[in-house]
Amino acid sequence: MFAITNSVGMFGMNAFPVTVEAEVFKGHPQFDLSGLPDTGIKESRDRVRSAASSVGIQFPKGRILINLAPADVKKTGSSFDLAIFVALMQAMDILPLRMPERVFVGELGLHGTIRGVRGVMSMAMLARKNGCQEIYVPKENAREAAFIDGIKTYGVGTVEELMFHLVGEETLTPEPHYEPEGSRTLSEMLDFCDVRGQFKARSGMELAAAGGHNILLIGTPGSGKSMLANRLPTILPKMTKEEILETSNVYSVAGLLTAERPLVTERPFRSPHHTISAAGLAGGGSIPTPGEISLAHNGVLFLDELAEFSRSTLEILRQPLEARKVTISRVSGTAEYPCSFMLAAAMNPCPCGYYGSPLKKCTCTQKQIHNYISRISGPMLDRFDMHIDIDPLPYEELSAKEKPESSAVIRERVESARNRQEKRYAGLGFYNNAMIPDGLLDEFCQMDDDAERMFGKMYQYYHMSARTGMRVRKVARSAADLHGNEKISCEDISMAVQFRGFDSKYLR
Ligand SMILES: Nc1ncnc2c1ncn2[C@@H]1O[C@H](COP(=O)(O)OP(=O)(O)OP(=O)(O)O)[C@@H](O)[C@H]1O
Ligand SMILES: [Mg+2]
Numbered sequence: 001m002f003a004i005t006n007s008v009g010m011f012g013m014n015a016f017p018v019t020v021e022a023e024v025f026k027g028h029p030q031f032d033l034s035g036l037p038d039t040g041i042k043e044s045r046d047r048v049r050s051a052a053s054s055v056g057i058q059f060p061k062g063r064i065l066i067n068l069a070p071a072d073v074k075k076t077g078s079s080f081d082l083a084i085f086v087a088l089m090q091a092m093d094i095l096p097l098r099m100p101e102r103v104f105v106g107e108l109g110l111h112g113t114i115r116g117v118r119g120v121m122s123m124a125m126l127a128r129k130n131g132c133q134e135i136y137v138p139k140e141n142a143r144e145a146a147f148i149d150g151i152k153t154y155g156v157g158t159v160e161e162l163m164f165h166l167v168g169e170e171t172l173t174p175e176p177h178y179e180p181e182g183s184r185t186l187s188e189m190l191d192f193c194d195v196r197g198q199f200k201a202r203s204g205m206e207l208a209a210a211g212g213h214n215i216l217l218i219g220t221p222g223s224g225k226s227m228l229a230n231r232l233p234t235i236l237p238k239m240t241k242e243e244i245l246e247t248s249n250v251y252s253v254a255g256l257l258t259a260e261r262p263l264v265t266e267r268p269f270r271s272p273h274h275t276i277s278a279a280g281l282a283g284g285g286s287i288p289t290p291g292e293i294s295l296a297h298n299g300v301l302f303l304d305e306l307a308e309f310s311r312s313t314l315e316i317l318r319q320p321l322e323a324r325k326v327t328i329s330r331v332s333g334t335a336e337y338p339c340s341f342m343l344a345a346a347m348n349p350c351p352c353g354y355y356g357s358p359l360k361k362c363t364c365t366q367k368q369i370h371n372y373i374s375r376i377s378g379p380m381l382d383r384f385d386m387h388i389d390i391d392p393l394p395y396e397e398l399s400a401k402e403k404p405e406s407s408a409v410i411r412e413r414v415e416s417a418r419n420r421q422e423k424r425y426a427g428l429g430f431y432n433n434a435m436i437p438d439g440l441l442d443e444f445c446q447m448d449d450d451a452e453r454m455f456g457k458m459y460q461y462y463h464m465s466a467r468t469g470m471r472v473r474k475v476a477r478s479a480a481d482l483h484g485n486e487k488i489s490c491e492d493i494s495m496a497v498q499f500r501g502f503d504s505k506y507l508r
């Protein structure tokens, strides 16, 4: 009998439909599987055989033919097992031939168990788009799929369960639609109310969050750089449903979602070590998996000890930072992953850590400082809209009784600044000030007359480059959005200029 059933394959972030055809002929006992790479075929065959025997089914005496279509698309992974199993059971007349539009994904494990696979969220989205009504997924992936509206999700633990269900005993109940409860975990543990004093750095973080600006934190050891950076996600706007979907999708493909954490509902904070490989950072592998920059999608990528990162590692970041997506080419095809993140980096001001510090004398030579700084290439430094100097905390501030402002309060101001930006840029393909294309700067970063004059003077005084001038204007736009100003005012300009400390500290 000829049977056909649906499954979904993944390449990178892209799900594609796969049909599994099965037929049993008279003849020598043989199991032919086409449409998978050689090694995959052998393993899949063994797993299907073992799953069948777990429910007491012996393979038929004849020749079994399984084909995965389309043939010209490379298929990898083990997620087709379940559909192969179902198609075979249909061809053997054990399961009904006619079924409503159903999709099966999952890897078969020992004794008929069904093991989790990557990318279930994308798979469910595709299945719904293609008009399927039900998707059967491994139990541990059920909540991911249940986030997608418009398709019924069944989480399946064993093939036995599935068989009973498919012959009409309805042993499975559909997974209830999953809505994540609001932010918890991270924002409960980290909060700006733990950061004492540091008024300038705090306002810098708020300004950066308000416009989505990349920031470089510069300060002596122990001054609180990591502490501030860690808390950045807690003052960024809450994730929208769309963002939750996008980021969770990346994590789903990377195999990082679990039954306990079926969705990413907090903006990610990724802090790769400076020894990270190119593939670890940007993504890679023979079946390309997302790298740190994509795991930071819609969140923060933090490069601690920026000067320790090799030039070649930092170079990898440049293009994806601009494009907000990364393309990984392999012989098997090209995968594209999103990577729209805020870049935060931290560094000491010099090798000994105390250049410019009021606390301790720097022991470095000019040459050492120069070498240290020039390890970070100019084009890389250029990616930071803001430089935030962090001075060591004076004792009075550390011991002050007053409780500092909490992340929730700061986040409210950030959100209202972001709302202004979203309205202003609606339909233009970008949504915050950091993303304003150079050509639109004059239109969106208008200054009032006083600000215009002041900016001109500062431009000359600080020997700004045209590039720096543009960054200052974008940041000033964010200050204006925080302050509720239609046009950029003097106050907004001077706030933005405050955060170009690096230029004046080293480059003049
Ligand atoms: N403003 C502050 N308020 C309260 N505690 C602080 C503050 N700044 C620093 N600390 C304390 O000092 C510790 C060290 O800070 P942190 O690790 O953020 O410094 P750092 O600048 O990243 O240092 P390093 O250069 O060594 O990485 C923090 O864990 C925190 O306990
Ligand atoms: Mg640190």
Ligand SMILES: [Zn+2]
Binding pocket: 350, 351, 352, 353, 354, 355, 362, 363, 364
């Ligand atoms: Zn020094």
